[in-house]
Amino acid sequence: MKVQIMTDTWYGNGKLLAEALKEEFSNEIDINITDVKDVSPKKIVEDVPNVIILGGAIRMFRGAPKSKKWLKQLNKILEKSGKKIQYGTGFLTHSMPTNKVQGYAKRYRNKIEKASMIEATYSKMLTARVKSSKGPIYTEEMEKARDYIKEFIAWIGK
Numbered sequence: 267m268k269v270q271i272m273t274d275t276w277y278g279n280g281k282l283l284a285e286a287l288k289e290e291f292s293n294e295i296d297i298n299i300t301d302v303k304d305v306s307p308k309k310i311v312e313d314v315p316n317v318i319i320l321g322g323a324i325r326m327f328r329g330a331p332k333s334k335k336w337l338k339q340l341n342k343i344l345e346k347s348g349k350k351i352q353y354g355t356g357f358l359t360h361s362m363p364t365n366k367v368q369g370y371a372k373r374y375r376n377k378i379e380k381a382s383m384i385e386a387t388y389s390k391m392l393t394a395r396v397k398s399s400k401g402p403i404y405t406e407e408m409e410k411a412r413d414y415i416k417e418f419i420a421w422i423g424k
């Protein structure tokens with residue numbers, strides 16, 4: 267079982283969140299964390315993961331445009347190669363109040379669901395609020411993230 271966690275981080279909050287998620291998986295699972303700025307979708311498809319967790323941030327009232335673009339390319343390359351990813355989910359970091367970002371989370375989930383080569387998308391995206399643009403992520407949001415990923419792990423059956 268191979269899990270790929272992607273981030274699009276400016277100040278490292280997305281990476282810290284990814285690392286917290288990684289900790290919840292069993293040691294037998296191969297988990298790789300990389301940033302959409304550092305790795306091409308093509309590279310990921312070469313050694314295709316079973317699970318993708320696609321992170322991003324809300325910036326200038328836009329929900330993870332870079333991650334969405336990366337996902338679109340990923341799906342195209344998967345289509346060409348005929349390879350599929352079994353499970354997908356995603357997370358968004360943000361500074362706006364959580365109740366103001368539910369629409370963003372829903373639209374982000376729709377993008378992952380629309381990616382035809384990702385076979386199953388989890389019902390809920392993770393959102394994690396930062397105290398200010400540079401962070402940190404609120405403590406209770408980190409706790410929420412750990413609970414979220416435990417549920418996700420149960421869903422994929424690992």
Ligand SMILES: Cc1cc2nc3c(=O)[nH]c(=O)nc-3n(C[C@H](O)[C@H](O)[C@H](O)COP(=O)(O)O)c2cc1C
Pocket residue numbers: 274275276277278279280281323324325326327328359360361362363396398399400401
């Ligand atoms: C230029 C800029 C614009 C931002 N605009 C928003 C915004 O519209 N809504 C929001 O909730 N957070 C906004 N933020 C806060 C980011 O969501 C926050 O910096 C990011 O989630 C932190 O994660 P990172 O360290 O992984 O980049 C903005 C941050 C920057 C730097």
